[in-house]
Amino acid sequence: MHFSTLDYVVFISYIVFIVGLGLYVSREKKGHQKNSSDYFLASKALPWWAIGFSLIAANISAEQYIGMSGSGYVIGLGIATYEWTAAITLIVVAKYFLPIFLKEGIYTMPQLLEIRYDSRVRTGLAVFWLLLYVFVNLTSVLYLGALALRTILGVPLIWGIAGLALFSALYTIYGGLKAVVWTDVVQVLILIVGGLVTTYFALDQVSGGNGAFAGFSDLVSKVPEKFDMILDKSNPNYAELPGLGVLLGGMWMAHFFYWGCNQYIIQRALAAKDIKEAQRGLMFGGYLKILTPLIVVIPGIVAFALSADLAKPDEAYPWLLSTFVPTGLKGLAFAALIAAIVSSLSSMVNSTATIFSMDIYKQIINKDASEGRLVLVGRMTSAVALIVAVIIAPSLSSLEQAFQFIQEFTGFISPGIFAIFIFGLFWKKATANSAVWAAVLTIPLSLTIKFFIPALPFLNRMGVVFLILSAIVVAITLIEKKGVSDKAIKIDKDLFHTDTVFNVGSIGIFAILAVLYTIWW
Numbered sequence: 001m002h003f004s005t006l007d008y009v010v011f012i013s014y015i016v017f018i019v020g021l022g023l024y025v026s027r028e029k030k031g032h033q034k035n036s037s038d039y040f041l042a043s044k045a046l047p048w049w050a051i052g053f054s055l056i057a058a059n060i061s062a063e064q065y066i067g068m069s070g071s072g073y074v075i076g077l078g079i080a081t082y083e084w085t086a087a088i089t090l091i092v093v094a095k096y097f098l099p100i101f102l103k104e105g106i107y108t109m110p111q112l113l114e115i116r117y118d119s120r121v122r123t124g125l126a127v128f129w130l131l132l133y134v135f136v137n138l139t140s141v142l143y144l145g146a147l148a149l150r151t152i153l154g155v156p157l158i159w160g161i162a163g164l165a166l167f168s169a170l171y172t173i174y175g176g177l178k179a180v181v182w183t184d185v186v187q188v189l190i191l192i193v194g195g196l197v198t199t200y201f202a203l204d205q206v207s208g209g210n211g212a213f214a215g216f217s218d219l220v221s222k223v224p225e226k227f228d229m230i231l232d233k234s235n236p237n238y239a240e241l242p243g244l245g246v247l248l249g250g251m252w253m254a255h256f257f258y259w260g261c262n263q264y265i266i267q268r269a270l271a272a273k274d275i276k277e278a279q280r281g282l283m284f285g286g287y288l289k290i291l292t293p294l295i296v297v298i299p300g301i302v303a304f305a306l307s308a309d310l311a312k313p314d315e316a317y318p319w320l321l322s323t324f325v326p327t328g329l330k331g332l333a334f335a336a337l338i339a340a341i342v343s344s345l346s347s348m349v350n351s352t353a354t355i356f357s358m359d360i361y362k363q364i365i366n367k368d369a370s371e372g373r374l375v376l377v378g379r380m381t382s383a384v385a386l387i388v389a390v391i392i393a394p395s396l397s398s399l400e401q402a403f404q405f406i407q408e409f410t411g412f413i414s415p416g417i418f419a420i421f422i423f424g425l426f427w428k429k430a431t432a433n434s435a436v437w438a439a440v441l442t443i444p445l446s447l448t449i450k451f452f453i454p455a456l457p458f459l460n461r462m463g464v465v466f467l468i469l470s471a472i473v474v475a476i477t478l479i480e481k482k483g484v485s486d487k488a489i490k491i492d493k494d495l496f497h498t499d500t501v502f503n504v505g506s507i508g509i510f511a512i513l514a515v516l517y518t519i520w521w
Contacts, residue, residue: 003153003330010331014190014339015167021186022171022179035371039176039378040107040354041271050185051268051281054347055090056288057184058264060191061344064296065337066144070313072300075237076226077520080293081246084513087286089255091506094269094282097260099495100425102275109263109421110359116424116487117432119363124439125420126359128413129263133352136409137264138345138389143396144314145341151318152334161393164338165386168345173382176375177271177354180346187339188288194336195295198317201324202302216298219305226301229520242457250411250463257414261421264351276499283505290512345386352385353378408458415466416442423473428488434476438469445469 003011028034037043046054071079106112110129114122146160155163171179203215206222220227231241242249259265272278296317303316310319317337325333357378362369369377416438423430446465449456456464498506 003334004327006328007331007334011335011338014331014335018183018186018339018342019167019170022175022183025182026171026175026179033372034176034375036107036358036374036378038178039375040350040358041267042176042178042181044271045273046181046268046271046277046281047273048277048280048284050181051272051278052284052288053188054181054184054268054343055265055281055285056292057188057191057340057343058268058347059289059344060188060292060296060340061141061144064292065195065340066148066314066317067140068296069300069303069317070315071240072226072297073304073308073310073313073316074300075231075240076223076228076301076304077293077297078229078231078237078241078246080297081229081241081251083289083292083297084516085247085251086255086259087289087509087513089252089259090282090286090289091509093256093260093266094279094502095498095506096496097425098269098278098282099275100489100491101266101270102272102278103495104489106270107358108355109261109266110355113420113424113435116485116489117420117430117435118487121420121432121435121439122359123364124436125417126355128417128439129355130352130360132410132413133264133348133355134385134388135392137348138352138385139393140396141341141344141348142389142393145338145345146393147314148318148337148341151315152322157397158394161390164341164345165390167338168342168349169383169386172346172349173379176378177267177350180343180350181268181271183346184343187343190332190339191336191343192288192291192295194333194339197329197336198321198325198333199294199298201326201329202299202320205324206302206305215302219298219301223301223305226304227520229517239455239457240459242460245457245460245463250459250461250466253418253462253466254411254414254459256422257418258410261417263355264347267347267351267354276502279498279502280505283502283509286509287505290509290516349382349385350378353381356381411458411462412443412446414442415446415462416469419466419469419473423470425489426491427477428484429477429482430473431477431480431482431485433480434473437476438473441472442469 028038068079101112104112104115110122110126113125142161142164145164146157149155149160150157171183200212203212203219205215206219207215230246231238231243233243269278269281272281299320300316303310303320308316308319310316321330321333321337357374361377362374366373419438420435424435442465445468446461449461449464
């Protein structure tokens with residue numbers, strides 16, 4: 001890929017600005033020492049628009065830019081279901097989950113589980129999350145980001161992995177969530193503008209220079225099979241997106257786990273000024289999710305339509321960027337890709353540090369830890385997590401579609417975690433022992449079904465595992481006959497009240513999605 005001097009200036013300026021901004025916003029007033037609220041919850045002062053931008057920055061990464069474009073190349077627009085149904089999930093989480101989280105004043109999701117159940121559940125789930133973040137999420141984001149660097153600039157894989165980790169570390173380890181969120185605001189703007197640049201020139205190529213709108217129309221005509229939202233059983237990709245099961249089955253469980261129970265996503269809402277700001281932030285994030293497929297899925301379909309010569313599908317987006325984006329704009333488009341990668345890395349690193357510091361170190365290792373000590377432990381945890389991920393990331397080079405890898409292996413634990421949360425929040429009789437069994441059985445049960453019923457699509461498998469674990473939670477609770485738990489979450493009728501802005505915005509999301517699914521059904 002040929003970078004002009006202007007491209008290099010744009011890209012390097014972006015890196016310098018982001019690092020400088022992260023360090024600048026992390027400064028504390030003279031005489032004030034950064035405490036755990038400052039470091040892990042950005043002093044609980046985030047407005048709705050920062051929350052919304054940061055949610056999407058945390059979510060959209062190489063997993064989407066590279067992985068979802070690869071799935072767009074193979075599967076088509078159907079993979080956008082992950083994005084569009086997520087917008088609905090954000091509305092439900094904002095209305096019914098967030099009020100409980102903020103009422104309890106938690107730092108972490110495992111902390112809520114101790115409030116509702118006991119310390120065993122808190123510690124077990126904290127360990128689950130730490131393993132997931134370090135060995136699946138961080139490693140896959142680093143690998144996919146380095147793959148893009150290698151494809152676009154010829155950077156060796158290991159140096160790309162190390163460079164991305166260092167970029168994230170420069171401001172995240174010192175600044176904590178405050179640095180992450182405020183750099184996210186800028187990075188999402190770069191991500192959207194730069195991503196649309198790539199999509200525009202890719203579609204313009206399809207139309208033979210007649211513009212993006214003509215290119216989109218030509219794309220639909222040229223590869224209509226790539227514009228099926230609901231796949232039938234004859235489709236070779238049915239196992240990844242099992243027809244109506246996508247809308248009626250396990251994907252919802254995966255969404256509610258990810259958007260409602262996942263520390264590195266929900267941590268932004270926990271840092272909101274108040275409940276209204278938190279709810280509006282998630283609603284705003286829903287609109288951004290609707291836009292996402294235009295940036296990360298359509299380019300993959302374009303690469304397929306143009307018969308791109310790729311070694312593997314995950315090379316679709318880098319191929320488009322290097323082939324069709326003109327000199328002078330490549331730096332901006334490439335900055336958008338790196339912004340997506342680094343913002344997600346930073347979010348995962350900070351949440352890993354938060355969980356270890358608050359749920360492991362403070363609860364088990366040093367219960368009397370000072371505020372300064374917690375911040376120091378958080379910084380050390382961030383560094384260790386990145387180092388481990390850098391060591392492991394190169395081993396993912398054998399994957400064909402990394403996006404599917406991430407979804408499937410996350411799906412081994414998400415049914416159990418979601419079952420524990422949903423019953424803990426909304427069923428006052430659920431016992432701690434039932435939650436422990438759900439946690440213990442989620443991985444063995446998922447692996448057993450995968451082994452004995454390999455033809456069952458993984459999304460459907462997650463739904464089946466969730467139903468089985470739900471039955472186990474109910475059965476154990478009824479056997480114990482303890483009645484309403486004295487640790488049950490107290491909910492009153494006014495807790496789920498939402499204001500007019502949120503309600504109108506939510507209706508808008510449902511209306512837009514109804515139109516999109518009507519067109520592409």
